[in-house]
Amino acid sequence: MSSQTKFKKDKEIIAEYETQVKEIRTQLVEQFKCLEQQSESRLQLLQDLQEFFRRKAEIELEYSRNLEKLAERFSSKIRSSREHHQFKKDQHLLSPVNCWYLVLTQTRRESRDHATLNDIFMNNVIVRLSQISEDVIRLFKKSKEIGLQMHEELLKVTNELYTVMKTYHMYHAESISAESKLKEAEKQEEKQFNKAGDISVNLLRHEDRPQRRSSVKKIEKMKEKRQAKYSENKLKCTKARNDYLLNLAATNAAVSKYYIHDVSDLIDCCDLGFHASLARTFRTYLSAEYNLETSRHEGLDIIENAVDNLDARSDKHTVMDMCNQVFCPPLKFEYQPHMGDEVCQVSAQQPVQTELLMRYHxxxxxxxxxxxxxxxxxxxxxxxxxxxxxxxxxxxxxVSDAFQHSRSTESVKSAASETxxxxxxxxxxxxxxxxxxxxxxxxxxxxxxxxxxxxxxxxxxxxxxxxxxxxxxxxxxxxxxxxxxxxxxKMRRPRPLSVYNHKLFNGNMETFIKDSGQAIPLVVESCIRYINLYGLQQQGIFRVPGSQVEVNDIKNSFERGEDPLADDQNERDINSVAGVLKLYFRGLENPLFPKERFQDLISTIKIENLAERVHQIQQILITLPRAVIIVMRYLFAFLNHLSQYSDENMMDPYNLAICFGPTLMHIPDGQDPVSCQAHVNEVIKTIIINHEAIFPSLRELEGPVYEKCMTGGEEYCDSPHSEPGTIDEAEHDNGTEPHTSDDD
Incomplete structure (x- = not known):
């Protein structure tokens, strides 16, 4: 291939790269246009909704005033009538007149209701829509700032790739040139040696030999110089190619991540709170209308269904599908060899191997x-x-309270203004x-x-x-x-053989219990005991994250077979201990609630009768292995005890269910996590509240039981939520001492 042909092909490669980068730039610009159009559409929607509710409020107010005028017109007429004077005299009315009075009373009531509706539309619904409009503008602006930074990062990466590619091409061209010069020198040397051989045969004169030796030395010196130059250029080319390949991999990874993950996250930022806020606004409108006129429920159910179907995720996918060409990831950058160079891998041969190894570490x-x-x-x-x-x-x-009527003529607005x-x-x-x-x-x-x-x-x-x-x-x-x-x-402390051979975290709990001889895994028992001693009043426990460093330290200690919480000293952060407990259950190889029983447990939510629901859950859980039931009984007894301090820790059964639902009961693949999570939380909440009715007692299933007072001290047990006598009765009935976390 001639140098002119190679140069032309090189220009085609550069042009192809620039075209690909240009297409990405166009996509990035179009992405913001799509998001901006989405924001403008939402603002127009919100503006139309505000105008609609403003006009509807004016109509409701006008209707209210007309009703009041109507009622007042006939009330004044009644006050001058003979029937009214008769009513004032002996407090008796004929039934038709009584109906007439009730009609007027109802008219005044309707007037107050429509005035309330006007007040709600003007001072609540419209205000909320205005605030959502402000949120849309603010969130789009913030998201655009982050998006622009991400775009700059992408363009910077592509520019760096272009630079290293050009450097590689330059060094490779120099390497080829040096190689050709070296070959030329080798040819001259060979030619000189052949010529010297011919002359020696002809027996040249003795005085010509020094001149021939000088010529040979010059050629050898030139060859050595060109050999050194070729080696130097070859090394530069190898390093430049390595840098090019590394940057190529990094660029493709960055571009792929942006299109697959970052764009989706950016749209989520633009949508942050929009659907939830709009749902709250529509629900305010629905509540007002339902309380005003129940006969209109059938038509309003259609709106409520639409509000229930507000889904940020679905909208995001719809937008991305509509603009598929803009949001789909581009083709990966391919390695473009320079002038026939077929090496497309990073070279790990000497002398660059040591450098690459250091770079790897x-x-x-x-x-x-x-x-x-x-x-x-x-x-x-x-x-x-x-x-x-x-x-x-x-x-x-x-807004049901806004429609509560009494004999008092006080405006409903004054009551509503307090809420x-x-x-x-x-x-x-x-x-x-x-x-x-x-x-x-x-x-x-x-x-x-x-x-x-x-x-x-x-x-x-x-x-x-x-x-x-x-x-x-x-x-x-x-x-x-x-x-x-x-x-x-690393030197490790010796630990029990049964514990050493099985993973505690991210392992199989049943296998660990069987081989370790621990009815309750030490991490569960120790963490619960520690929270029982020091964390029952901790506000936001299991919701507020702890220190990741301390969580890892506690986890590693348990993994080595040690108990870092054994000393009765409040030296550990409660939130970190709670985090370790959640981390253990979250990482189990088999979730505490098996996935194959997920649908059975979720179906119990449809049972309205609580006793029947509890019985059904009990029948499902009783089929689980004995070791799992014992751990469940221990855990949910603790969660129930913890919820009794909700006035201090703000963690009632529902809040605890929100924290432990995703941890204990994994949603199977193919299920909608948004709709399923609420059902999961309801199941966990039901078990927390009714754990005594669901799990077998110590008499029915021997094993460790949770103690409410693990210190044994009188002062600790004085909680107003405690149930004196529970533990004593269990001991008396069974003749055994309950298992405590100190027994290990």
């Missing part, structure tokens, strides 16, 4: 640190999102919401930056690991881990 260390830090940010992000959802889904849309119309409460909730939003976006931005960096570094790490492994296998003919030094073995 640096990436490995950096990734480990980044993943721990980013996991902490993610947990904070999840907790903040849960807080935001709690704020946005508060059920404050019921949903309270400006102080609205302002406080709104300030808390916006503050939480700000914190969420800060953490979301931090999480995105961290995950983007992890994605790029992980791509380079994996490629280096594969390359180093292949390099060593090629040299040694073995399948050992890639030429990495073995990790030093």
């Amino acid at each position: 640096q990436l490995q260390s950096r990734l480990a640190t980044l993943k721990i830090e980013n996991e902490e940010v993610r947990k904070t992000l999840d907790a903040t999102m849960q807080t935001l959802q709690d704020m946005l889904t508060v059920e404050d849309f019921d 949903y119309m309270s400006k102080i409460n609205i302002a406080k909730r709104r300030a808390n919401q916006q503050e939480t939003e700000m914190f969420y976006f800060t953490k979301f931005k931090e999480y995105l930056n961290g995950s983007n960096l992890i994605t790029k570094l992980q791509a380079k790490h994996d490629l280096l690991k594969q390359t180093l492994g292949e390099g060593e296998r090629a040299e040694c003919g073995t399948t050992r881990p890639p030429c990495l030094p073995p990790k030093p073995q």
Whole structure:
């Protein structure tokens, strides 16, 4: 292939790369246009809704005034009538006149109801729609700022790829040039040697020999110089190609992550709270209409059904499907060899192997640190999102109290103003919401930056690991881990053989119980005992996350067969201990509630009679293995005890069910997690409240039981929620001492 042909092909490769980058740039611009159009459509929708309710409020007010005028016109007429004077005299009315009075009374009542409806539309519904409009503008602006930063990062990555690609092409061209010069020198040397041989045959004169030797030395010196130049250029080309391949992997990983994950998350940010807030507004309207006129329920059910179907996830998928060409990930960048270079792998041969190995270890260390830090940010992000959802889904849309009538003529507005119309409460909730939003976006931005960096570094790490492994296998003919030094073995404390051979966390609980001889896994018993001693009044326990460092420390101690909570000293953070307990159940190989019984348990929610529902749950759980039932009995007795302190810890059975539902009862694949989670929480709540009726007693099933007073002290047992005598009766009836967490 001629140099002109190679140069032309090189230009075609560059042009193809620039076209691909240009297409991505166009997609990024169009994405914001789609999101902006979505926001504008929502604003127009909200504006139309505000105008509609404003006009409807005017109609309701006008209707109310007309009813009041109508009632007053005939009431004044009655006051001058003979029947009215007769009524004032002996307090008796004829039945037709009494009906007439009731009709007028009902008319005044309807007038007050429609005035209330006007008040709700003007001062509640319209205000809420206006606030949602402000939220849409604010959230889109914040999301766009983050999106622009993400776009800049993508373009920066593609520019870096272009730079290293050009560098590689340049060094490769220099390497080819040096190689051709070396070959030319080798040809001259061969030619000179052949010529020298011919002259020696002809027996040249003795005085010509020094001149021939000088010429040979010059050619040899030139060859050595060109050989050194070729080796230098070859090394530069190899390093440049390695950098190009590493950046190629990182660029493809970053682009893929953006289109597959980040765009979806960005749309979620734009949608943050919109559907929930709009649902609350519509439910306020529905409540007012239902209380005004029950005969209109059939038509309003259609609206309620539409409100119930407000789904941010479905809307997001719809938008992405409508604009499929904009949001679908582009083709991966392919390796573009330069001028016929067919090497498309990172070279791990000497002299770059040591450099790559050092680079691999640096990436490995950096990734480990980044993943721990980013996991902490993610947990904070999840907790903040849960807080935001709690704020946005508060059920404050019921206005039934506004339609309560009494003989008093006092305006309903004064009563309503103390509840949903309270400006102080609205302002406080709104300030808390916006503050939480700000914190969420800060953490979301931090999480995105961290995950983007992890994605790029992980791509380079994996490629280096594969390359180093292949390099060593090629040299040694073995399948050992890639030429990495073995990790030093840490000295560990001896632990029981049965515990050592089985994983505690992320393992099989039944197998662990069978082989360890612990009826209740030590981590469960010890964590519950510690919370019993020091955490029953801890506000937000199991909801507020603990320190990830301390959680890992406690977890590792249990995994080694130790009990880090054995000392009766309140030195550990309660939230971290609670986090370890949830972490254990969440990571079980088989969930505490088997997936094959998920549908059976969910179906019990349809049973309205509580006693029948409890009996049905009992019949389902009784089929589980004995070891699992004992652990369940122990755990739910503790959760019931903890809920008795809900005045202090704010964790009633429902809140505990929200925390433990996803942990204990995993939703099978193929099920809608949004609709199923509420049912899961209801099942767990029912078991917490009715645990004594569901699980067998100590007499029916021998095994450890949970003690409410684990210190044995009188002062600790003085809680107003405690049930004196429960433990004593169990001991008396069975003749055995209940199992405590100190027995181990």
